[in-house]
Amino acid sequence: MSDNDGQRFDRLPETDTERTVEGRASRKEVIDYFEDRFGIPPETFADYTFWEKGAGKIWIYAGEAPTPIEIEAIGMTCLRTRQEHWKPTTDFVQRFGQFATDCVIELEREQARAFAAGEDQDLEWWDGDWGYLIAAHELAGDLEPLGIGLYVHGELRSMVPKGRQRDI
Amino acid sequence: MEPFERYRPIIDDFDAFLAACERPLGNAARINTIKGSVERTLEALDEEGVAYEQADWNPRVVRLETDSPGSTWTSFHGLTHGQEEVSAVPPVVLDPQPGERVWDSCAAPGGKATQLAALMDDRGTVVANDNNLGRISALRFNAERLGATSLAVTNADARTYSLKRFPFDEFDRALVDAPCSCEGTIRKNPDALDNWNEGHISSVSGIQKGILRRAVQATREGGTVVYSTCTFAPEENEAVVQHALENEACRVVDFDLGLKHSSGLSEWDDETFDDSLERAARIYPHQNDTGGFFVAKLEVTAE
Numbered sequence: 135m136s137d138n139d140g141q142r143f144d145r146l147p148e149t150d151t152e153r154t155v156e157g158r159a160s161r162k163e164v165i166d167y168f169e170d171r172f173g174i175p176p177e178t179f180a181d182y183t184f185w186e187k188g189a190g191k192i193w194i195y196a197g198e199a200p201t202p203i204e205i206e207a208i209g210m211t212c213l214r215t216r217q218e219h220w221k222p223t224t225d226f227v228q229r230f231g232q233f234a235t236d237c238v239i240e241l242e243r244e245q246a247r248a249f250a251a252g253e254d255q256d257l258e259w260w261d262g263d264w265g266y267l268i269a270a271h272e273l274a275g276d277l278e279p280l281g282i283g284l285y286v287h288g289e290l291r292s293m294v295p296k297g298r299q300r301d302i
Numbered sequence: 303m304e305p306f307e308r309y310r311p312i313i314d315d316f317d318a319f320l321a322a323c324e325r326p327l328g329n330a331a332r333i334n335t336i337k338g339s340v341e342r343t344l345e346a347l348d349e350e351g352v353a354y355e356q357a358d359w360n361p362r363v364v365r366l367e368t369d370s371p372g373s374t375w376t377s378f379h380g381l382t383h384g385q386e387e388v389s390a391v392p393p394v395v396l397d398p399q400p401g402e403r404v405w406d407s408c409a410a411p412g413g414k415a416t417q418l419a420a421l422m423d424d425r426g427t428v429v430a431n432d433n434n435l436g437r438i439s440a441l442r443f444n445a446e447r448l449g450a451t452s453l454a455v456t457n458a459d460a461r462t463y464s465l466k467r468f469p470f471d472e473f474d475r476a477l478v479d480a481p482c483s484c485e486g487t488i489r490k491n492p493d494a495l496d497n498w499n500e501g502h503i504s505s506v507s508g509i510q511k512g513i514l515r516r517a518v519q520a521t522r523e524g525g526t527v528v529y530s531t532c533t534f535a536p537e538e539n540e541a542v543v544q545h546a547l548e549n550e551a552c553r554v555v556d557f558d559l560g561l562k563h564s565s566g567l568s569e570w571d572d573e574t575f576d577d578s579l580e581r582a583a584r585i586y587p588h589q590n591d592t593g594g595f596f597v598a599k600l601e602v603t604a605e
């Protein structure tokens with residue numbers, strides 16, 4: 135097994151058995167994670183490839199590229215692996231979160247506002263799983279994902295990155 | 303406005319032009335269909351009480367009546383992206399199709415690159431390039447916010463661009479939204495003319511010529527290249543396209559544009575341009591109450 139090269143994008147191996155780089159997630163593990171945790175159907179990702187650059191940062195891409203490739207960005211970041219609890223990105227959740235059925239916490243307008251501003255809030259009523267949740271709110275007749283939150287001990291912590299936080 | 307005097311002979315109703323240049327520009331936004339339909343985004347704007355007016359020529363462009371367009375739900379969700387109305391023209395003229403390979407040679411901060419991705423239903427490959435690393439971080443931020451998964455971002459000089467890193471050796475279409483003297487942005491940046499001088503125009507036109515030539519070379523025969531700037535200077539517009547016509551295998555083609563505009567010039571100062579340059583579009587601020595833009599559409603021909 136070789137080490138991860140942080141300077142370039144490498145396409146994820148299909149499965150565990152094809153892995154050549156230590157600690158690298160496989161495409162199957164990534165898709166399984168999105169299905170197991172959030173109920174996102176695996177078919178959602180049929181036309182996408184997954185890539186790793188930097189230790190554990192996974193990117194999702196719809197275009198053509200050889201592996202490896204040294205460029206600035208390929209599609210968008212979607213997931214942080216190589217840590218005990220994998221963590222989806224807020225931008226990924228806003229793009230693909232509408233396909234999720236599990237671990238989606240629905241917020242009232244004021245709570246959504248606090249979440250978008252990056253604030254943590256006590257939400258004792260949540261009786262689902264702890265850990266990373268998709269926060270969402272009702273917008274124009276549909277549930278619209280806001281971003282990723284971390285739920286522990288009755289508190290929802292907004293994981294919306296600084297540059298994406300807004301006072302609405 | 304002094305530098306604009308040189309355009310008096312070519313602009314109809316020059317006084318209206320100058321008056322429009324003095325007026326500040328309102329907020330426009332593009333509806334990002336990667337994240338939601340036009341109908342739904344309009345409904346979200348209604349729900350928030352943000353008044354808007356949809357552009358006649360493009361249902362995906364809205365003029366917003368709010369002082370803080372960045373602090374709306376639609377913006378937070380990436381359903382809208384602040385983008386000047388005329389700046390949404392070049393991608394529409396390029397008309398990329400889902401699944402194609404498209405090059406945006408001067409892409410940062412990404413308004414048009416993400417619009418190209420949206421026009422392609424975010425399927426295919428949009429190679430978004432810029433030579434300025436600082437501006438590339440803004441491009442990446444916008445691409446992620448808008449959920450564009452079909453973008454590959456590169457940092458290189460477009461004039462000598464190599465496709466070696468990709469598994470294909472030509473593009474179906476290319477956009478050259480060139481660095482320019484930005485005269486047409488005067489309504490947004492009142493100091494746009496502060497450093498205006500003909501020397502700058504002539505040096506930037508050299509860069510523009512190099513980028514456009516490379517774009518034609520990198521595009522397949524029968525493919526399309528769109529050249530655009532946000533400036534009025536013919537040295538940066540018709541003269542650049544003329545240079546490509548003389549040195550590369552391409553021709554200027556017609557296109558429909560639902561905005562009022564004037565045709566490209568066939569002469570300027572002592573220089574004459576190919577008649578086909580009249581097929582290009584000059585959009586002046588007083589014609590549609592927007593910023594200014596130049597757009598030319600080229601078809602790549604056999605050698």
Ligand SMILES: C[S@@+](CC[C@H](N)C(=O)[O-])C[C@H]1O[C@@H](n2cnc3c(N)ncnc32)[C@H](O)[C@@H]1O
Nearest residue numbers: 408409410411412413414433434459460479481
């Ligand atoms: C008019 S701006 C592009 C705006 C962009 N198309 C958009 O819609 O957001 C021109 C860009 O060209 C870039 N540029 C200047 N010279 C370049 C070169 N030689 N190669 C590639 N990019 C260049 C600048 O850094 C700048 O970001």
